[in-house]
Amino acid sequence: MNSTPMIINALGQLDNPNAPRSAGAAAQLNQSSEQLTIDARTLADAHASGLIAVNITLGYTMGDLPPYEHTLHEIDVWDGIVREHAADLLKVRTVADLHRAREEGRIGVVYGFQNAVAVGEDIDRVATFAELGVRVVQLTYNQANHIGDGSMAPANRGLSDFGRHVVEALNAHDVMVDLSHSGERTCLEAAALSRTPVSINHTGCRALADLPRNKTDEELRLVASRGGFVGIYFMPFLSLSGHATAADVVEHIDHAVNVCGEDHVGIGTDGPVTSIDDLDAYRADLAEHVALRRAAGVGAAGERADTLPFVLDLRGVDQFRELIHLLERRGYRSERIEKILGRNFLDYADRVWAATA
Template identity: 40%
Template sequence: MERHIEGLSKDAYRKMIVIDGKGFLRQRGRYVGKGGVLTDTYLEDVRASGLTAISTTVGGSSAFEVTAAFMSRIDEAIASRPDALMKIETGADIDEAKQSRRLGVIYDTQGTHELDGKVERVAELARLGVRVFQLTYNRAALAGDGCVEGRNAGISDFGREVIEAIEAQHCLLDLSHAGRRTTTEAIAASKRPCAITHAGCNAVTPHPRNVDDAEIRALAEKGGIFGIYFMTYLRASGQSVRDDVIAHIEHAIDIAGEDHVTIGTDGDIDSLVLDKAFREYWRVEVCEPRVRAGIAAPNEGPDIFNYVPEYNVPDRLRLFGDDLIKRGHKLSRVEKILGGNLHRIYRDVFA
């Protein structure tokens, strides 16, 4: 595409509903709700981000009681700063967050471990505020196989019951981290629009965490949405950069259409500071435990970080939108990708 001189102005960006479909409430990598206290500096970054809402993980790898306790602590953190944050439970809440200039926080799970094998836990978690349920996380689970599980067995009978329960609770089914057969079968089993909130395109970069064109197309045909992450899996090796994100987003638009593509960075709001303390934390508390648990994927490591250097600022989505417009994408398309499409899906599904 030809590059335009004018990009995305700060004023136009401020008027948009901007949503990160998969991010985290973390300060310097530390989770809010796990001992982290919201600081004024962090909330300044939240405001500077221009985000209307962010979907943050509250469960998926722990038992129900542990997940519920963690959610309670996040509830308390949000309640402690009602001037800056609000919990999102309906699509209309996102409009309120925008109007009140607060960050809307959507609770999601990355997996179904917290269900403890009981499908009725879906309703209990929905009552506590979970609005997005991810079916699997990388390895085999009761609901189905994840993307690094070699057998690729698809969804189980329990998984089908979970999908029905998720939809009955007017929550969003998320197929990120799912195996290929699991993804295909879950899309077919769903009766409402579902999502892959954070992934890449396998046709651009072959990787277990990336998704084939056929699955992206089937998701869109079901009314769903496909989110591109700012992760290391956007390239075969080394640190992902701006051009990788753009290549994946443009391919996704070609396959799914502009009404079915969004961003789920799988990252934090604040800037990543690669100092000695963070590097040690990343190696000891993130990389090594993932290897021990068997959930690590190719192109992970202690010297590869989940960020895109050119977008390492709180308002990274404004810079990304600016790059898209300079490549010839219309403002209306950029508005959809940066949050309009997710806003539509949330309003439809959460109703």
């Protein structure tokens, strides 16, 4: 390709995972933004990668923190991070902000949840979160909540009655309904119910790797048919071996394109740009992290102590350029690659987010 496309990561991280407070297993389990490290290296690596915007996870996902109060605090924390690094970061509320980030050489930060449990029983909290700038809400994490079943919930019960109201409220406030981590029935029911297109911001294709965190062709097809978006992650679930490679990422992207069409597929890496420097030390800590997730009931099938939560040969500041190269070798033309790297997410956002928010 002659020029770098508009790279938008539908689910990723801004963090230096080598910093002490970012690296601990307990810190990863509690999912606190105050334990991230957004330092000079984090920002320099993000810029060097070509990243224009990223949907980051904030608020309550799992653990023993009070969901609503913790989520409000996390929004304050991220507002502070963006203010502190205003020369490098821009809070994204609208599609115009995504364009502005590119024009001004900043990284757009999209506020998103990976669990909607913080809504509690008060549907008005959806409006509160939207007003505070939350643009993406994932309905469930791996386990069931009062909104619907996650991918690891054995009953596969679908949306609850309250969950239907949550989807309707998210629609009313122009917030993306993200069905990553959801159970199959929850995904299908939410996609059918939603008045606006929905997304699966970070997933793989179950037809290629039959694991609960991946989506069936039926789910992928329904989301795309209603104008939605599917982001393929750089995660171990892309291979039954648990050791996914860059080639697996390309295979899952290609399968998703064949099922959904080239206008509805993108990337949601579920990882940072900055690479882990000491992989041996990280592997030693990983066993504790996986054990803690399993004990807390939030782990997923396919997670093991030896399965790195990233693709070893598709990481670091060159990960997007390497993916472009691999897609070119696969025969993908420039226009299709531009869509996958960010244009499709941009267009999807244009279908969901209001012009002003």
